[in-house]
Amino acid sequence: MNTTTAVCAEQADPQTHREAVLAQLRREHARRQFALDAIEANLQEQPSARSIRACARRWCTAITFLADDLIAAQNGTENPE
Numbered sequence: 001m002n003t004t005t006a007v008c009a010e011q012a013d014p015q016t017h018r019e020a021v022l023a024q025l026r027r028e029h030a031r032r033q034f035a036l037d038a039i040e041a042n043l044q045e046q047p048s049a050r051s052i053r054a055c056a057r058r059w060c061t062a063i064t065f066l067a068d069d070l071i072a073a074q075n076g077t078e079n080p081e
Contacts, residue, residue, distance in 0.1 A: 039059055046052040
């Protein structure tokens with residue numbers, strides 16, 4: 001099915017389009033929850049409140065660098081570190 005046919009099918013059956021959008025949202029939510037569960041498990045392994053905060057900061061930094069790298073790749077430039 002080509003793009004034009006798919007768009008016409010979605011316009012003809014809004015319920016099918018709605019179900020596809022909801023399925024995509026559920027997949028995105030599940031992927032996000034899976035990632036958060038993995039991070040939480042790592043945080044729970046830390047021996048103290050101080051180390052939990054330090055570990056959380058490292059996760060935040062790693063995610064931010066990952067986002068910067070993806071943005072740079074989309075823009076076709078290198079990461080300005």
